[in-house]
Amino acid sequence: MAQIRTVDLTKTFADAGGGVTALDALTLTIEDGEFFALLGPSGCGKTTLLRTLAGLETPSSGAVHIGEADVTRTPPGKRGVAMVFQDYALFPHMTVTENIAYPLRVRGVPKAQQREAVLAAAADLGLTGTDSTVGLLDRRPEALSGGQQQRVALARATAAKPSVFLFDEPLSNLDARLRLEARTFLKRLQRELAVTTVFVTHDQAEALALADRIAVMQSGRIRQLGTPREVYRRPANTFVASFIGSTPMNLLEGVVRDGRVLVADSEIAPPDGTGERLAERAAVVLGARPEYFRVSPDPLDGAFRGTVEVAENLGSSLLLTLDVSGTAVQVVVAEEDEPEPRATLWALPRKDRTLLYADGELVG
Amino acid sequence: MKDPTVRAVLAKIGRYTFLSVLLGFFALPMLWLASTPFNAHPTLDVSISSFTLHNFSVLLKDPYALPSLWNSLLLAGGTALLTVGFAAAAAYALSRVRIPGRNGILYALLLLSSIVTGTAAMVPLFELAFKLHLIDSRVGVILVFTGGLLPAAIFILKDFTDNMPRSYEESARVFGASPFQIMRHIVLPMIRPGLATVTVWAVVNVWSNFLIPYILIRNPDKYPASVVLYTFYTEGGQPDLALISAFSLLYSIPVVLLYLFVSHRYGFRFHGGIKR
Numbered sequence: 207m208a209q210i211r212t213v214d215l216t217k218t219f220a221d222a223g224g225g226v227t228a229l230d231a232l233t234l235t236i237e238d239g240e241f242f243a244l245l246g247p248s249g250c251g252k253t254t255l256l257r258t259l260a261g262l263e264t265p266s267s268g269a270v271h272i273g274e275a276d277v278t279r280t281p282p283g284k285r286g287v288a289m290v291f292q293d294y295a296l297f298p299h300m301t302v303t304e305n306i307a308y309p310l311r312v313r314g315v316p317k318a319q320q321r322e323a324v325l326a327a328a329a330d331l332g333l334t335g336t337d338s339t340v341g342l343l344d345r346r347p348e349a350l351s352g353g354q355q356q357r358v359a360l361a362r363a364t365a366a367k368p369s370v371f372l373f374d375e376p377l378s379n380l381d382a383r384l385r386l387e388a389r390t391f392l393k394r395l396q397r398e399l400a401v402t403t404v405f406v407t408h409d410q411a412e413a414l415a416l417a418d419r420i421a422v423m424q425s426g427r428i429r430q431l432g433t434p435r436e437v438y439r440r441p442a443n444t445f446v447a448s449f450i451g452s453t454p455m456n457l458l459e460g461v462v463r464d465g466r467v468l469v470a471d472s473e474i475a476p477p478d479g480t481g482e483r484l485a486e487r488a489a490v491v492l493g494a495r496p497e498y499f500r501v502s503p504d505p506l507d508g509a510f511r512g513t514v515e516v517a518e519n520l521g522s523s524l525l526l527t528l529d530v531s532g533t534a535v536q537v538v539v540a541e542e543d544e545p546e547p548r549a550t551l552w553a554l555p556r557k558d559r560t561l562l563y564a565d566g567e568l569v570g
Numbered sequence: 571m572k573d574p575t576v577r578a579v580l581a582k583i584g585r586y587t588f589l590s591v592l593l594g595f596f597a598l599p600m601l602w603l604a605s606t607p608f609n610a611h612p613t614l615d616v617s618i619s620s621f622t623l624h625n626f627s628v629l630l631k632d633p634y635a636l637p638s639l640w641n642s643l644l645l646a647g648g649t650a651l652l653t654v655g656f657a658a659a660a661a662y663a664l665s666r667v668r669i670p671g672r673n674g675i676l677y678a679l680l681l682l683s684s685i686v687t688g689t690a691a692m693v694p695l696f697e698l699a700f701k702l703h704l705i706d707s708r709v710g711v712i713l714v715f716t717g718g719l720l721p722a723a724i725f726i727l728k729d730f731t732d733n734m735p736r737s738y739e740e741s742a743r744v745f746g747a748s749p750f751q752i753m754r755h756i757v758l759p760m761i762r763p764g765l766a767t768v769t770v771w772a773v774v775n776v777w778s779n780f781l782i783p784y785i786l787i788r789n790p791d792k793y794p795a796s797v798v799l800y801t802f803y804t805e806g807g808q809p810d811l812a813l814i815s816a817f818s819l820l821y822s823i824p825v826v827l828l829y830l831f832v833s834h835r836y837g838f839r840f841h842g843g844i845k846r
Contacts, residue, residue: 260740260744261744262740262743262744281743282740282743282744282746283743283744283745283746283747283748284746287744288744288745289740289741289744291737291740291741292737293735293737295735295737295738295740295741297738297742297755297756297759297760298760299759299760299762308742308745308755309745309746311755312742312745312746312747312751312755313746362745366745372744
């Protein structure tokens with residue numbers, strides 16, 4: 207149980223062309239017991255940050271604190287962290303029992319106590335006590351399914367009794383169906399153990415579903431830090447806006463005119479309280495999620511008027527791509543509202559969910 | 571009869587004749603090795619005119635024959651141990667530590683060790699051993715062998731360590747394992763097929779080598795089997811086929827046993843590294 211603090215954490219990798227900055231003066235506090243997500247596209251520095259917390263990378267400058275201690279120069283084994291790797295890194299020449307017991311074996315814990323701890327950890331992770339798990343503890347990792355391998359890796363991490371868990375892409379090696387199951391399981395496990403947990407993911411849905419707070423990263427910097435709700439509702443900049451959401455947000459370029467926003471030949475009402483603040487003819491980007499549109503076959507005031515280009519079935523809903531005077535606008539409609547191909551529709555963005563960006567940053 | 575049938579039959583006859591000759595070429599020396607030691611009047615033919623165990627009882631009375639097998643075992647075992655130990659450590663280090671030009675170093679070593687071999691290398695090696703007071707010493711022979719085998723052994727094992735995902739070691743490190751523990755618990759067990767390969771290869775190399783022990787060892791008590799084999803001559807200067815064949819049979823047994831053991835344990839999976 208510990209808080210994690212990084213202070214001006216910088217990591218530069220030497221490279222042929224001078225160097226790559228993976229972490230750029232990152233200052234971040236992760237609270238005790240928090241489930242924290244590092245989210246970003248590949249190469250944004252999220253894995254480097256996780257590995258620096260683990261001690262597998264040494265920062266170029268700055269400091270890492272875990273609990274009360276400055277662990278910047280502490281070797282990985284002495285930080286009280288346990289890490290679960292993307293490929294789980296279960297030792298192939300050891301049985302499940304030996305794998306789970308490994309952290310204790312390294313510390314020289316007596317065999318009998320190791321055995322006890324293994325059984326406890328295995329029971330916590332659902333690796334014993336059911337028909338499908340008979341004899342599982344004596345098997346080698348190669349004889350386990352992907353989901354079981356993940357649980358063994360988690361059991362090994364819990365057996366180490368760490369004050370911090372670090373997960374590197376914990377769900378990416380599972381197939382889609384199993385991933386949802388494992389996600390729920392992981393969230394429950396973290397609640398029960400109440401251990402500070404940091405995990406890395408490139409999947410925004412995973413971060414939204416699991417985390418208490420999310421840090422969205424780009425080029426070694428945090429672009430937004432907040433709860434899943436904050437990050438989803440009010441992305442602080444167009445990068446986060448385009449990254450979060452399973453259907454990408456419409457980001458439409460326009461200009462301010464008479465307190466309204468002129469986008470794709472349509473006049474859209476800006477979010478409340480922004481109209482007066484915006485300079486006339488300022489270039490802005492209007493952000494509206496496809497889910498937050500009122501769509502109608504009849505004319506609506508202040509709406510986009512467009513023709514249906516593409517209709518994609520999402521199961522319970524449909525994702526329509528409208529052609530609005532040459533600009534593509536995506537909206538989601540309920541399954542029973544499927545329009546005719548090339549039908550003309552009016553799409554009105556929900557005013558309380560419309561966002562306005564200037565120079566890439568949120569202004570309202 | 572139709573033409574294609576005749577051709578097919580002839581082709582079959584031709585193929586089996588060729589296979590028989592090929593088989594004979596390899597099988598006859600083996601048969602000779604299996605039969606001649608038990609022949610009272612050994613010749614270069616494969617035959618047992620009169621069965622006897624006399625050849626072996628003569629061999630047992632020879633003061634150098636059996637001890638030489640023990641000497642061979644010491645040299646081969648010592649060399650295999652040193653080679654595998656150093657090669658594993660070096661291969662692991664070379665595949666994990668970033669040294670500028672590390673591949674260059676390895677290829678240069680490999681090239682040198684395969685060019686400067688045999689007789690050409692013996693003069694400087696002898697001189698080196700002489701200056702280090704390692705003439706007539708088993709340790710000297712083992713060191714010379716180890717030096718010669720190491721580059722290729724490192725090269726083989728590096729393929730295994732290169733293919734090992736780093737996450738295994740990193741995982742162990744995060745759990746607090748020391749570098750020595752990582753080597754012992756993780757790296758060595760995972761490259762075991764490679765270690766077995768190098769062990770067999772080192773043993774076979776030492777077992778069959780004549781020149782190095784012949785030149786570096788003075789005292790006949792310390793001669794390995796490969797050298798003693800060349801001392802079985804009759805008073806007339808003719809090769810003593812009875813002793814040579816009987817000794818050859820004994821000489822080959824340990825290598826066959828080693829092969830069977832390793833093949834049983836590791837199945838000779840020369841695929842290199844770990845498949846995932």
